[in-house]
Amino acid sequence: MKIxxxxxxxxxPLEDRFCSCTMIESGNSIYFIDAGAPxxxxxxxxxxxxxxxRAVFTTHSHGDHTAGLLHLIxxxxxxxxxxxxxxxxxxxAQLPAYTALLKAQNGELFEFPDRLRFHLTDxxxxxxxxxxxxxYFRNCHMxxxxxxxVTEKSSGKTALFSGDMSIKLAKGDFPSLLSEKExxxxxxxxxxxxxxxxxxxxxxxxxxxxxxxxxxxxxKYDDIESLKxxxxxxxxxxSDGDAIEL
Numbered sequence: 001m002k003i004x005x006x007x008x009x010x011x012x013p014l015e016d017r018f019c020s021c022t023m024i025e026s027g028n029s030i031y032f033i034d035a036g037a038p039x040x041x042x043x044x045x046x047x048x049x050x051x052x053x054r055a056v057f058t059t060h061s062h063g064d065h066t067a068g069l070l071h072l073i074x075x076x077x078x079x080x081x082x083x084x085x086x087x088x089x090x091x092x093a094q095l096p097a098y099t100a101l102l103k104a105q106n107g108e109l110f111e112f113p114d115r116l117r118f119h120l121t122d123x124x125x126x127x128x129x130x131x132x133x134x135x136y137f138r139n140c141h142m143x144x145x146x147x148x149x150v151t152e153k154s155s156g157k158t159a160l161f162s163g164d165m166s167i168k169l170a171k172g173d174f175p176s177l178l179s180e181k182e183x184x185x186x187x188x189x190x191x192x193x194x195x196x197x198x199x200x201x202x203x204x205x206x207x208x209x210x211x212x213x214x215x216x217x218x219x220k221y222d223d224i225e226s227l228k229x230x231x232x233x234x235x236x237x238x239s240d241g242d243a244i245e246l
Contacts, residue, residue, distance in 0.1 A: 001026045001132075001152040003159060003185065004046070004243040007037035010191040010216035011064045017240050018042075019064035020214055022161065022187065026152050027131040029054040033148055033161050035068040040075050050080045055127065057134065059163030060145035061091035074102055077113055084115040088127070090144045092120055121146060139163055140171035141192070147175045149183070157246035159185040160207070164214065169197045179204040184246050186233075189214035195223045202231055209234045211244075 002025040007018035019036030023046075030052045032039060043050055053076075058066055069087070076083045089095060095118050103110045112118070121144065127134040131153060136146040141164040148161045160183045165173050169192075178186060178201070186207035190198075191214045202210075210233050212224050221237055228235045238244075 001150075001155060001157050001159070001246045002243060003246065005211075005213065005238040005240060006039075006042045006046075007034070008213040008215075008238055008240050009064075010214050011062070019067065020059075021068065023048075024132070024150060024159075026154070028052060029129075029131050031132065031150075032056045033150070034058055034065040034163075035072065036064040036066065037068050038071060039068040040072045050076070051082050053083060053085045054129065054131075055086040055088065057088045057127070057148055058090050058121070059148060059161065060142055061089070061094055062142070062164070065164075066094070070098060070101060073098065073112070073116055074105070076116055077102070077110075078106070081113075081115075084117075086117045086119060086127075088119050088121050090121045090146065137175055137177065139173035139175075140166040141173070147177075149177065152246070155246065157185075158183040159187065159246065161187045162189050164189050165192055167192050169193045169201070174198075174201040178206055180206070182206045182208065184208050185211065185244065187211045187213060190220055190224065191216040194220065195227070202227070205231065205233060207233050209236060211236045211238050213238055 004023040006023050007021035009017035009019050013019050020034040021037035022033040024031040031054055035056055123136040133151045135149045139145050139147050145163055147163050150159045190212045224237055
């Protein structure tokens with residue numbers, strides 16, 4: 001399983017970082033966790049075949065995690081006619097909103113082709129195909145927001161994406177899975193709390209490696225650096241374009 005960080009900024013893009021977007025490659029398929037970056041543009045920039053796109057999963061509906069979806073589904077609907085994808089939305093209001101926007105752009109008769117399949121995220125119905133399985137765990141950043149665990153079937157490797165969590169972790173929504181089960185990779189946001197609030201959870205974290213992204217303010221990078229060597233897991237601060245093979 002190859003994981004490439006395409007967007008590692010916080011809620012606002014930076015000159016060298018797009019908003020939240022991570023590409024996963026397994027088998028001959030491509031998946032995305034969040035689409036805050038210009039997904040379709042980046043696939044082409046990284047020389048990926050749009051026809052290999054299998055599914056997009058969103059942790060929640062805020063724009064810095066979903067802004068790239070409209071362009072993606074627009075181009076698949078009329079240009080990439082051999083492409084087919086499942087799009088998982090966390091908010092039931094998103095699909096009629098996308099439909100209205102695309103009708104405004106393309107004409108009132110616009111309809112999504114059957115190749116684009118939209119789903120409302122349901123934690124009781126995990127995603128599974130021949131390459132990966134995926135589980136959702138509710139968090140408290142907003143109504144219907146999630147942490148996402150991805151498991152590659154062929155290797156058994158696991159990656160947990162925190163999504164955005166509550167302010168100061170006041171609602172205790174740091175993924176409890178991390179104290180119960182070893183995961184190969186934990187991608188942790190760092191915009192809504194500080195090291196002080198996070199430290200008690202890191203004490204019991206069973207991840208092999210922790211990657212901090214969505215960092216704000218940027219002074220927190222120094223705080224994250226101070227964590228290196230303090231825990232059994234390795235600590236990383238990925239930039240856009242960084243890729244990890246699990």
